Amino acid sequence: MGGFCRDVLGFGSILLGFGWILLGLCEIRVDFVGICWDLGGFCWDLGAFCWDWVGFGCILLGSGWDFVGIGVGFRRDRGGFCWPLCGPWSRRQAVALGRRGLLELVARGLRDLHYDSLVLPRDLRRRGVTHTRCYHFADDARRIWAAIRRFVGGVVGLYYPCDAAVRGDAELQAWVREIFHRGFLGRRRSGVPSRLRTIPRLVTFLTMVIYSCSAHHAAVNSGQFELGAFMPNLPAAMREPPPQTKEPLTEGQFLAALPAMNTTATVLGVLWVLRNEPFDMRPLGCYPERHFTEGAPRRLMREFRRRLAAISRRVRRRNAQLPRPYPYLDPPNIENSVAI
Template sequence: MRTRTQKVGTRTKRWRQGPKNGNENPKNGGEDPKNEDKNMKNEDEVPKNGDKNLKVGDKNPKDGDEGPKNEDEASKNGNKNPKNGDEDPKDGDTEDEDTDGDDDTEDDDDTEDEIGDASDTDEELADPDAPSDPENLGAACDPDDPCDPDDPYDDPDDPGDDLEAAYAAGDIGDTEEVAPCYSFPCYRWLRGFGTWELPEGSAKTPTQECHPLLRRHRRRALAQQQRRYRNLETKLKGFLDRPMSWESIEAITRVFCFYRTPVTEYVVRHWRDDAFFGEQYLSGVNPVLLRRCPRLPPNFAVTPPMVAPSLGPDTCLQREMEKGDVYLADYSVLDGIPGVLIDGSPTFVCAPLCLLHQRPDGKLLPLAIQLSQQPGPVFLPRDPPWLWALAKAWVRSAEFHVHEAVSHLLRAHLLGEVFALATRRQLAPRHPLHKLLLPHTRYTVHIAVLARRFLLNPGGVFDRAIALGRRGLLRVVARGLRRLRYGDLVLPRDLRRRGVTRTRGYHYGQDARRLWAAIRSFVDGMVRLYYPCDAAVRDDPELQAWVVEIFHKAFLGRRRSGVPSSLRTLRELVTFVTMIIYTCSAYHAATNSGQFELGAFMPNLPAAMRRPPPRSKAPLSEADFLGALPAVNTTCITLGVLWVLRNEPLDMRPLGSYPEEHFTEEAPRRLLGAFQRRLARISRRVQRRNAALPLPYPYLDPAAIENSIAI
């Protein structure tokens, strides 16, 4: 928020946004503005709409003290200056620039209407060395200008201190010289109610910070940043050089406890529970893998008698599959990918099959696990406890690899990068789709560059802590791209294809459907403003070049992917644009936001298994279990990466934010307002549901969804 401030000597006068009603005059202690100027001209002298650079004081050069009849009339006739800091000296001295659109007449209680009533705080915070130049350019004052910064107005009872009279008498020249604008930048996302301290925006070194209050504010802000970015480093000191097994589960918990949320606490308490294992397919960081299983795969060695005890006496496997309550998680994309050497020791990757059953109460429980794509040992819930825990850990490790390589990196970041570059290369800045999509590509290319430089580089994090390694990761990405279909990216088709439209407790599916519908409705309205018919879509050369680039750069021109290489109808265009916005916002949030909370406790999402998958059902101990999990140092490296990924940018923009206002027409603005209101209703609905859940699913709350792939 910017506050217009008049510096007079050591005192500071601030003007608020304006009176709440029209019969108050902030300059004259509440006097009726009708009595202020007796020589008011008729309303024909007020500038007409569109003359935004015409100043009120220029209406009659002979009468410099004249103004509009009232404030409302001036505001109706376009007396605005689009450039910050260039306000008109005659009509801008009674108003603040309110960038957030709120009425600040009651909020700025510390603002005084008269110079003599300036508070002590204002006196202390006024910079005695502040230049009279409103842009702080350091230019010397004109010696003929009556605004001399060395001429203090100290006496509040002196008529010379009445700025209104001074302006009318011509004793004060251009307001640009006397009334600078002080900026108080925020650049952070504020939630809820509270008090935020925002220092004035001028850059200052620590030695230049003179006021004690501002020095304290500076120290607090620095300490907060240090806690945020160094807390993890402090906790992990001494662990990064320990390539050995963890001593116990409790030891992992002690390292992990530096950052706690309700979700992280839930993970620590329930990571071994079968119900939590199954719930993560519905509300975890990879909620797009689960599919209904109408029949058993031929390479899965499970038989109905094996799972009968888990199903209960009144049903059987065939009946449950016919009802649609049996699901399969298939990690075949990992088949044959070798692990890398970490600290000179081998690591291992497997491609398991996991069969799950949803009970009438909605709980999704594992029935059987096979740790390869070839028939082999089938692990069951009634096996020895640590053996069953290890089988689930192997599945969770495969989940880590598929999520990072395919669901997150490929489908969000790499596709999002192509969408962003094609939009900039093929659509002119004035194209409506360029204006619509630009906010959804913010930081996307920059984040992709950072990932290649620090995560995917040779010898980087994936080579040092992840069993796939960099080369294995890229092989999985290539396989995932060959399998990717257009229907996987169009949410309603994906849910139908996987058979999960009626799955109970599927919070991702429920929230995603509402978001998709809201985005599609918004896109449909925007598209139809500029494309009246199908022929307009076909005849747009920029649009067609944009689609062709996406088809060739993102999907390598593979027609079997189902991705269109041209768009022929309005319906196709709406679906395609909706897919892009959804992928760059809601889908990325679903696969990114919960990584730290669900994966930082390593046994729940191990990144590098150090022993081969078990081939027998011999009982295991806790030490055997820990010996197969990642070592201490690799655990901490992975934890550090997840910590970085969880830190949202300080200037986070939630879904539906378009602060740059690329569209200037009224119709797109109305559609945007309706879209934002619909998102607000979805947000309230998500929050009400989460309040009643033991494990909330907040990742598709529109208020928590970044508008673009910015992290």
């Protein structure tokens, strides 16, 4: 039943390479907004500006599948592959690092990437934010992770009655080895399994892939335009070198470092395309292709959708009371899988 895994992994085009670029590098995406206003004028921490510039490269790179040829889980046999609108031309025009610089950035991120950062509960514990109040991403993501895991556990239980069945599925083990060797370059230090021996580990692995390519992608991708529309939050280039001291800069020095207007316009166009939903958007839990026709898995799908609907009602009640809502992990806003 190894073929079952490819069906349950989002029922569409899944590119795990996109997941590790996006998750492994973009933790800096909103932590370095370095504008400081004071009564005496305009102060700018250009060092923080540099980090925002790097963060933009990570996000834009994550959007380009043609950039790193390590896709290991997407369904060639089912179609659904969309060529990215923000292709190499856009990156060359908008990102000062260029192709070689971005590849080097990805390589550095991959060297530091660990499996625990892809498994949500472990990642929250690792970053010490498990009990952080008003952390809407963590609150919503935990509920979605739990719903996905329960769904995956139910479907896995239908086809793998015991751990021996997992170990004995040659197709499943070959698929996991391919992800380990092609997606993570066979790095043992990454903690990514090259073989799955138990049902709980299989459930965790499948949950991680589905979550990474749906909910976590939505959390990073959907807010790009809102964050980057004010260009200093997410600059695509710098026209001055990073400062060597922490002395405040003048407004003129700050303006001289900002990207040119045509570069900014290109970036905004790309971000606008990336954050817009496709016309044929399929939200998480929506599976129009009938890969499973038996009664038991279809019952699990209906239960999964009911749990997602309950999460959505909770998210919307909370957002109605917030001055700045956090809608990105509302299940109807989460695509079933990465699609650009």
